Amino acid sequence: MMTLVLDIITTAAILFIVSAGLLIVFGVMKIINFAHASFITIGAYSALVASRLGLSPVLAPALAFLAGGLIGATAERVVVRRLYGRPLDAILATWGLSIVIGQLVTLAFGREVQFVPAPISGTLAIFGEDYSRYRLLMVAAAFVIAGLFTGLLNGTRLGLSTRAVIMNETLAQGLGIDSTRVRLITFGIGCGLAAVAGALITPLASVDPNMGLSWLIGAFMLVMVSGGSLLTLGLSCFVLGGLQVLASTFISPILGGLTIAVLAAVSLRLRPEGFARG
């Protein structure tokens, strides 16, 4: 029973970590970054490189953020910037981008499955149950990401500009906010966060060039349902992730794999604007 509760909490945390980057890009730029999956892959390979170089595992997420952020910012500059007026085309172009990144990763690292050792292993006795330490660490990581992001948005000048762009971009531009710069930084941070997510989940999963794809649809659905706020994203992750765990445990893992996609589609039919407002 306790294991089930912990499964739900840690699954929600992992889903939150994986979707946060996508949410930030969607919230500010109103476009969906279908290359999100390949930035998760980039992060995973950054962790692989870090462990091969013998760097401390703590540095892996930082390296991933750097790699994802830089590549993401470059992609924004070259491709995404031209598609702000065409949201459906932006989905396609970022999907194309993910094909390109996926093939480049394959050319560089090969297509075989590789593994990254977990920085902390073993279990922790919690409420009388032994539970994976690394999965518990993910809950802390989710809170750190949420905290950092809220702090950035509410405590800095960049955050103020970003909130202005979210609310009314034309007005923000009129007030002298460089919305192009805000978008560039946002996209970079979003991609960097995706890469951090990739680095964090690698010890739980294997690394291969298409590993991000399995996360994309779930993350995309959660972001659509949440409607663009960090709080509702956390809530959606908890509710839908929890139902996923329950469905996998009590009915079948295959049905569990469909839970998020199907329930998200149905709830969007009933409430098209997501759950951010009211």
Place this chain on the structure above:
Amino acid sequence: MADFGSALRSTASLSSSDMSHLLVRVAIPSLFAAGLVIAGPWILDTYTLNILVRAFFVAIAALTVDVLWGFSGTLTFGQSAFFGMGAYALAIGFTQFGFGPWQALLALGAAVGLTAAVAGFVGWLSFYPGSTPLYASVVSLVLPIVLVQILYSGGTLTGSSSGLVGFESFDLSLESWFRLAGAAVIATLVVARIALSSDAGRVLGAMRDNDERCTYLGIDTARVRIGLMVVAGVVAALAGFGYVGFSGVAAPENAGFVFGTQLVVMVALGGRGSLVGAVVGALVIEVASAYLSSSLPFVWELIVGVAFVVVIVVLPGGLFGSLRGAGIAIHRRFGRVPVRTSSAVTLATLERAAVAPDRNDVVVEVDGVSRRFGSLSVLSGVSFTVRQGELVSIVGPNGAGKTTLIRCLADGRERSEGTVRIAGHAIHRLAPDRIVGLGLGRKFQTASVFETLNVADCLRIARVRSERPSLIGVSPVLALPAAARAVVESSGLAERLGEEARFLSHGLKQALELAMVLALEPQVLLLDEPTAGLTRAERQGFAAILTGLVARERLCVLIIEHDLDFVRQISSRIILLHQGRVALDGPVAAVADAPLIREIYTGNTRPTEAR
């Protein structure tokens, strides 16, 4: 009446110029392609033929993506699921029951029936009043994922992750398969081409440009889109059926999300909305992948990815879109193609089927209508009635709830409480297209037309509700009700019927939208600040048209207007809306000179109310 009769007769047949146009654009290329398909097996080697047969079936699936995305504006990743359903219907049928004529028919029936049902359900889920294109894309993403999971968990029935193989299938030679598949592609292409350039096909373009305007012209766009989804789904399923019938292997990849995106890539590279581009894109990518994926496995996919990004960013029209653009530019250079402002369409006047009853019937009844957004009350307890032949102006300061009131009349789901009757019928919670059927026409505040359609087609879309458009032909005659024709003639639109609406001036767009709404032959006309941004001359022309409509056609007109002089000139009655309530309702002289109006508009007599 004579006019009407001749209009009917000429819609039934195509004019000779259209026939020759069709011959040049459709018949000659398809005969050429048919020649290639017949000659193919004599020229090409077995390996290439093999690849091409598969590519032909994929091309048919790509065509359905092009119709959905390029023509009706729904970006779909889910056509692979329908392709997969057709594929698995054959594979499961032949594996379970063996091969034979009745088994083949059963499998075919299952493929069509199952796909139609699923496509109908997906369409119902994706398209509803107020749905967004993004939501339809979301649903199209979920469909293949769900299907693949079902296939994985199907055990021996679906062959799980390895798929189904080793069943006996149609015993045809490779040459026959090639010619059959090639003929299927050409047939699909020709049918799609004719249907999409017909009068009915224009409706798709209109929905893509402006779904809301279509709804307010009485077209149930959700139903049209669901119907299109079913047709596209069934065609894709037939393609999958043929694909597996030929290859003898049904795999989950045939139904998956990645294949769905590949179809979109093919259409994007070839050129969305061009049909031929989708086929060329599919054939080139399929054949090139087959040859290059062994020699340059990852580099080839990298090239496709880069090309895809470049095309989406730089050439949204794809290969064919840019070729067409270049072709037009070259022709222009040598002055061969005249700029098409006039068109082959001739105008005709449609007599009113039923003569308007010359009574003073109440046609708009508003009783206790309120509209709240959360705790904010925009309208509260608004009641009034309007009769035929009245021109009522609704005035009031910004935020008084004027546009909200119009919305509550035109869309049954808008108001929070109260009843509205149009021409005696309560509107309940009806969608806008159904209320149009009761006899209401709404013109929006900013001109809302179909940007990429020409003027004649915009007007034709407005007639779709009352005259079922032809699925195969283009009518050379545009029959409009007298009132709509009068607006077209007097505004100068009559000389520009062949021009795309996006090139019109602001004033002409407003006139076009008014003509479109009048083409509905409404009993009640709702106008939201129709003269905003018009020149003085245009405004006077507008006033003449409106008063004429009310006097001659006994139309009931409700108009939102700020300019009190204009209101005085045209109205038979004025309703003053203030803070969501009817403050005054009476004849022009009584309301326009009332002290309350001056108070509200200038706000200087009661400083306590000023903010």
